[in-house]
Amino acid sequence: MNVCVYCASSSQIDPVHVELAAETGAAIARRGHTLVSGGGAVSCMGAVARAARTGGARTIGIIPAALDALEVTDTDSDELIVTATMRERKGLMDDRADAFLALPGGLGTLEELLEIWVARVLGLHVKPVVILDPTGVFMQLRALVDSLVAGGFVRPAARDTVRWASGVEEAFDLLEAGVAARGPAGTVPTPTVDEIVEGE
Template identity: 45%
Template sequence: MRVSVFCSSAPDIPKSSLDLAFAIGEAIGEQGWDLVWGGGKASMMGAVAKGARSKGAATIGVIPQPLIKLEFEDKDATQMHVVSDMRTRKAKIEDLSDAFIALPGGIGTLEEFFEIWVGSYLKFHSKPIAVCDPVGFYDPLRTALDHLAEHNFMKTGQAELVSWCKDIPSTLDAIRIK
């Protein structure tokens, strides 16, 4: 199985977030699964790939040509797909992956997460999606989503397509293909 992880490439984030990314990468490798990710070696992106490789997982990166220097392409990747732009990157990651995990991140992480979530709702794919959030980083987002649902801006069935998890074991269980 190939698992995509969406996470931050920001440089000045807490060490605990880097540790979470490394640990989720390790957990993916321990399952005998492979990692699909944005191909960068900075921040959480680099940590998740290092964690996966430390447990024998293949790491399959997808990086747009213009971002190779900006995101510092991970030269240790098992495979690296260099694509033309972000839209192509997201499509390639979706095609290569069997499941998706979102970790704490910024607008890029949220963009990827929401696109995968909408794609699931629209039945463009039927792959499991989980958010791994042990410290409540996304609690304000969940409050906003609940607000949207209360005012009927979320459709029936949308919320159930994402598993919101507080630890790595429950995240892995949520994406495990039965």
């Protein structure tokens, strides 16, 4: 399957997160998958791509021209796509992926994660979404979503469309199980009115 990985591009984070990204890339290769990434060559984004290729996996990098101009592009990608805009980049990443995996990251990672999470809740796709967070970076996000459920803003089923993992192998087990559980290719369930409202 094609696994889209959302992760940090900051060079100022704890190296443990870069190591996690490298472990993720190695697991993509070991399990016979393809990486879809944001096309960057630095920090976690670069680490996951390099490790995937080292293990023999194919990598697809998708980056907007504005970032390509800053020379942070993963030019070693097996397939490199330069888009005109960030929105086009995210749309192509969504389209090329069979599953989504979020590693610890910053605002960009949060934006991508929440957008694909809401799209899953609304029935716009049926692809599995997993958050791999062994160090608790997103602990407060998880608590916030739980509090939104308690307050009636989010239904428990919407919260539970995303799965959480504390280890790389567990994360890939969840992704693979989610892909296996999908219906025929292209099958997207029709959301209810309540699901549409709660996702807004």
